[in-house]
Amino acid sequence: MAEAVWSTDTGEAVYRSRDPVRNLRLRVHLQRITSSNFLHYQPAAQMGKDLIDLATFKPPQAASGHRPDEEEEEEVIIGWQEKLFSQFEVDLYQNESACQSPLDHQYRQEVLKLENSGGRKNRRIFTYTDSDRYTDLEEYCQKITTSAGEAPSFLVERMANVRRRRQDRRGVEGSKLKSRIITWEPSEDFIRNSHAINTPLQTMYIMADLGPYGKLGYKIHEHVLCVLKVDSNGVITVKPDFTGIKGPYRIETEGEKQEHTSAWKYTIDNVSSLAQPEEEEREQRVFKDLYGRHKEYLSSLVGTDFEMIAPGALRLFVNGEVVSARGYEHDNLYVHFFVELPATNWSSPSFQQLSGVTQTCVTRSLGMDKVAYFSFPFTFEAFFLHEDESDESLPEWPVLYCKVLSLDFWQRYRVEGYGAVVLPVTPGSHTLTASTWRPMELGLVAELRRFFIGGSLELEDPSYVRIPGTFKGERLSRFGFRTETTGTVTFRLHCLQQSRAFMESNSLRKQMRSVLDRLEGFSQQSSTHNVLEAFRRARRRMQEARESLPQDLVSPTGTLA
Amino acid sequence: MELPDPVRQRLSNLSLTMFGDSSRTGPESSEAADNEMVSSLPLQMSLYFNSYFFPLWWVSCIVMLHLKYSVLPDYYKFIVITVVILITLIEAIRLYLGCMGNLQEKVPELAGFWLLSLLLQLPLLLFLLLNEGLKNLPLEKAIHSIFTVFLTFQVISAFLTLKKMVNQLAARFHLQDFDQLSASSATGRRARQSSEEL
Numbered sequence: 113m114a115e116a117v118w119s120t121d122t123g124e125a126v127y128r129s130r131d132p133v134r135n136l137r138l139r140v141h142l143q144r145i146t147s148s149n150f151l152h153y154q155p156a157a158q159m160g161k162d163l164i165d166l167a168t169f170k171p172p173q174a175a176s177g178h179r180p181d182e183e184e185e186e187e188v189i190i191g192w193q194e195k196l197f198s199q200f201e202v203d204l205y206q207n208e209s210a211c212q213s214p215l216d217h218q219y220r221q222e223v224l225k226l227e228n229s230g231g232r233k234n235r236r237i238f239t240y241t242d243s244d245r246y247t248d249l250e251e252y253c254q255k256i257t258t259s260a261g262e263a264p265s266f267l268v269e270r271m272a273n274v275r276r277r278r279q280d281r282r283g284v285e286g287s288k289l290k291s292r293i294i295t296w297e298p299s300e301d302f303i304r305n306s307h308a309i310n311t312p313l314q315t316m317y318i319m320a321d322l323g324p325y326g327k328l329g330y331k332i333h334e335h336v337l338c339v340l341k342v343d344s345n346g347v348i349t350v351k352p353d354f355t356g357i358k359g360p361y362r363i364e365t366e367g368e369k370q371e372h373t374s375a376w377k378y379t380i381d382n383v384s385s386l387a388q389p390e391e392e393e394r395e396q397r398v399f400k401d402l403y404g405r406h407k408e409y410l411s412s413l414v415g416t417d418f419e420m421i422a423p424g425a426l427r428l429f430v431n432g433e434v435v436s437a438r439g440y441e442h443d444n445l446y447v448h449f450f451v452e453l454p455a456t457n458w459s460s461p462s463f464q465q466l467s468g469v470t471q472t473c474v475t476r477s478l479g480m481d482k483v484a485y486f487s488f489p490f491t492f493e494a495f496f497l498h499e500d501e502s503d504e505s506l507p508e509w510p511v512l513y514c515k516v517l518s519l520d521f522w523q524r525y526r527v528e529g530y531g532a533v534v535l536p537v538t539p540g541s542h543t544l545t546a547s548t549w550r551p552m553e554l555g556l557v558a559e560l561r562r563f564f565i566g567g568s569l570e571l572e573d574p575s576y577v578r579i580p581g582t583f584k585g586e587r588l589s590r591f592g593f594r595t596e597t598t599g600t601v602t603f604r605l606h607c608l609q610q611s612r613a614f615m616e617s618n619s620l621r622k623q624m625r626s627v628l629d630r631l632e633g634f635s636q637q638s639s640t641h642n643v644l645e646a647f648r649r650a651r652r653r654m655q656e657a658r659e660s661l662p663q664d665l666v667s668p669t670g671t672l673a
Numbered sequence: 674m675e676l677p678d679p680v681r682q683r684l685s686n687l688s689l690t691m692f693g694d695s696s697r698t699g700p701e702s703s704e705a706a707d708n709e710m711v712s713s714l715p716l717q718m719s720l721y722f723n724s725y726f727f728p729l730w731w732v733s734c735i736v737m738l739h740l741k742y743s744v745l746p747d748y749y750k751f752i753v754i755t756v757v758i759l760i761t762l763i764e765a766i767r768l769y770l771g772c773m774g775n776l777q778e779k780v781p782e783l784a785g786f787w788l789l790s791l792l793l794q795l796p797l798l799l800f801l802l803l804n805e806g807l808k809n810l811p812l813e814k815a816i817h818s819i820f821t822v823f824l825t826f827q828v829i830s831a832f833l834t835l836k837k838m839v840n841q842l843a844a845r846f847h848l849q850d851f852d853q854l855s856a857s858s859a860t861g862r863r864a865r866q867s868s869e870e871l
Contacts, residue, residue, distance in 0.1 A: 522776035557714070564717040565776065567710045 122361065124339075124351030133314075133342045136192040137384045140237055140337060142320055143185040145362075145375040188237045189383060190318060192342075197223060198238035198321055199329035215243055236328070237337070240317040316340040322365045322376060335363055338380050355379040421610060423641065426496040428510070429608040430535065434470050434488040435543070438481045439599025440528045442518035445484045446472045447601060449515070451535075452575060453494055454508035460494045472519055481599070510535045513574050514601050516548055524566030527551075529598035532577040539609045545602050549595040676770075676781055684781040684788075692832075692839040711841050712775050713834040716827065720771045723823050727764055730816050737813045749806055760797050763789055771827070780838055787831040795824050 190196065197205075197219070204210050205220040206227070226232055295302060318340070323333035341349040352361060360377040387395070421427050437445050450467030453460055460466060468490050475482040494510060512535060516528040529548025536542040551569040552558065562568045575581050579588060676684070734757055742750065767789045774783030801807065802817040809817070 522772060524776055560718070561714050564721060565710065565712045565714055567712070 122352040124349055125353035127348040127350065129346050129348060131384075131387075133346075133348070134192050135384055136340075136342075136348070137382070138190045138318070138338070138340075139187065139381045139383045140190060140318055140378060141185075141187045141360075141381075142237055142337070142376060142378040145377055186234070186236055188234050190237075190239060192340075193241045193314070193316055194239060195219075195222070195241050196234050196238040197226065197232060198319065198334070200321070200331060200334075201238070202227070202232070203329050236321045238319050238321065240319060242314045242316060311343050311345075313341050313343050318380075320363075320376070320378070322363065322374075324374075333365070335365075337361075337378055350380075352380070354382050356381070421495070421612065422497075423612050424498055425611065426498075426613075427608075427610040428494045428496065428535075429610070430492055430494075431606040431608075432490050432492075432512075433604040434486045434490070434514075435602040435604050436483055436485045436487075437473075437516055437599060437601045438478075438483045440475070440482065440484075440516060440518065441598075442520070442526060442528065443475050443482075444472050444519045445475060445516055445528065446470050446519065447486065447488075447514050447516050449490075450513055450574075451492055451494075452511050452513060452581075454510065455581075457497055457507060458494055458510065459497065460492070464492055466492055509537060511575075511578060512546075512603065513577060514546055514548070514603075515574060516599070516601060520566060522566075526562060526566050527568050527570050529601075530571060530574065530577050531601055533603060536605060536607055539607045542605045542607065543602065544605065545600050547600050548598050550598055552594050552596045554594065676785060680785070681781040684784040687788075688780050688784045688835060688839055692836045693843060711778060711834070711838050713830055713837075716771070716830040716834055717775055719823060719827050719830065720768060720775070723827070724768055726819065726823065727768070730820055731761060733812055733816050737810050741808055741810065744808065746806070753801075753807065756797050756801060760794065760801075763793050763797075767794060771831070775834065778838060780835065780842065783831060783835055783838065787828065787835060790824055790828050790831065795821070795828065798824060 188196070201219070202223050205216065205223040208220065211217050211220050298306075316339075317336055318338040320335050320337050321328050321330075321333055322335050323330055327333075339349075339351045341351075355361070360379045363376045363378070365374055365376070434447055434449065437447060447470045448467070449470075453466070468488070470486045470488040473484040473486055475484045477483075496507060498507070511532055513530075513532045515530050517525045518528050519525050527550050529550050531546035531548035533544045533546045536544070551571065553569055558568075571577075573580050573582065738753060738757065745753070767786055770782045770789070771786040773779060774781075774786050798817060798821055802809070802814070802821060
């Protein structure tokens with residue numbers, strides 16, 4: 113005879129599904145194993161032979177007064193969270209005094225309706241849903257491996273008490289828990305019961321009543337066939353796994369006497385119906401439309417127009433920051449700053465401001481110097497238009513002038529220093545430091561006046577720091593002008609440059625190192641552009657002339673050719 | 674801290690009466706430029722040093738009074754304590770008004786400073802310095818003399834600064850008046866042109 117093939121691996125399996133979990137269907141087949149069936153067991157795929165064998169042995173069993181086959185075997189198809197009542201629950205809920213919670217009353221009505229309509233269709237197999245108050249004690253001290261002599265470790269004991277948080281909490285427990293918000297001295301039981309993990313799960317138990325024939329409905333005979341857990345992310349945990357082509361699982365029960373010991377076998381199969389091809393196509397079309405509409409929404413937010421500027425122009429966009437000032441005598445510093453655009457070829461939008469004043473900042477000692485941190489942001493935009501093609505001189509670049517002043521308690525201000533930095537030619541982030549000086553006057557009276565009253569010499573034109581705007585000539589002389597060295601001002605500039613020439617140079621694969629080379633290339637690009645435009649216009653004019661010629665003039669030429 | 678409005682108005686009128694030159698007429702009398710600073714450096718220096726000198730004066734005065742308190746007659750005890758308290762309070766107010774008036778170029782504050790110095794502080798200090806019945810010790814004579822020199826110098830320099838400040842403000846007012854006159858004459862000329870066109 114063939115050896116019986118039992119499935120002894122009762123570990124859990126994890127599945128992922130994007131389908132709604134309510135489409136889940138399980139088929140559970142439960143059968144008692146008797147001595148005759150045990151000896152003649154065949155694999156599940158060969159059920160025909162079993163039927164023949166059973167037919168052969170049927171008359172002697174009936175003659176000997178054995179139990180009918182209905183109690184020996186049962187098969188049920190169960191849906192997700194489908195409530196099947198056990199004999200114990202039917203007996204319990206028929207008694208109205210046992211109903212306490214709204215769920216109990218609901219179950220009582222269902223049980224009464226079932227009894228009126230002819231009783232349950234299931235005998236031994238029943239379910240506990242997520243709403244039930246059932247707790248499985250075996251889950252608390254379950255084994256990690258298949259070893260029989262395994263002892264639970266400290267971690268297992270701690271993790272066994274982690275309670276599953278339910279997605280929908282109903283019943284009396286919720287109201288009890290909400291009565292006390294803070295528990296000042298929690299007990300061990302309270303800590304154990306309130307330890308909840310983060311992911312909410314829905315649990316369902318498929319149970320079996322394995323009591324002797326005619327004695328169903330007792331708690332001690334209940335056994336767990338399968339545990340199903342599903343979370344909101346579509347992860348389905350099945351313990352034990354679906355049998356499929358494996359052997360059935362086995363449960364042995366202990367009776368009062370030795371001869372009442374019985375064994376059961378059961379299989380779990382996934383019989384969820386697959387989606388129809390039309391439904392699958394419709395679902396894919398819905399997803400495609402959804403993603404397409406979302407992409408169109410994002411495109412409408414971003415926009416499709418890229419801001420272009422005129423040919424031959426360079427757009428300079430600067431996000432700057434007055435970072436700090438260091439090394440000045442007095443406290444409460446602030447900085448006046450402005451950007452001077454060269455008179456030739458540079459322009460700026462009329463709405464924006466090219467100057468600014470920082471806040472007043474108290475200095476603090478950092479090493480040997482006193483430092484005032486401003487972190488004052490500013491933004492400006494300028495355009496360079498290169499119109500004169502024959503001019504070969506390099507373009508002048510904007511200059512950032514700054515003037516550091518201090519303010520005292522009596523609202524008197526003193527000039528602490530003047531400085532200037534040329535804006536960087538290359539785009540990117542740059543940190544520039546401007547060294548400052550202040551004009552001074554010979555004699556002690558001037559210094560006393562500066563200290564006590566606060567007045568001091570000021571430049572009438574701040575551009576005198578470099579080349580004054582009113583200067584006309586070849587040589588600038590500052591003889592007789594006296595200054596004193598003061599501290600430094602630090603600027604941080606983030607420069608962006610935009611020009612059509614950059615795109616053309618990239619398409620032509622030219623290697624240009626800096627913007628000066630690109631600016632030098634402006635005239636060349638513009639000349640090429642003009643030549644191409646002229647050629648295109650000439651060709652269009654020739655085509656129009658050819659089309660307007662009479663047909664008789666064209667045909668003799670063809671004939672001659 | 675600002676002076677009350679009635680006090681400011683009275684001090685302004687007093688300054689205009691005392692320090693304004695009614696004999697001069699028109700903007701030709703303006704010596705300084707319109708935007709030039711009229712704060713006085715000597716006055717500010719004396720105020721600065723007086724601020725540091727006053728705590729020293731106060732401690733010395735209290736120590737000397739404590740030393741000679743037992744030998745003073747009863748009526749002089751009460752008078753000296755009252756005078757010291759008054760000098761202390763008036764000095765604090767006076768220094769603050771002086772700094773504010775000079776540095777921020779406010780005529781009422783500076784006038785208040787001048788009046789407090791001339792009419793209250795100087796007589797009280799001269800009483801402490803010159804009264805023979807107080808049995809002044811050598812240290813008291815020294816610090817009272819220095820304080821008197823400070824006060825005298827401040828009274829004189831504040832007077833000159835007030836004079837200059839009031840004249841500059843008057844000149845500025847006159848210049849504004851002339852600006853308004855020129856504006857109104859331009860308006861009249863425009864009206865005359867319109868009538869000619871009609």
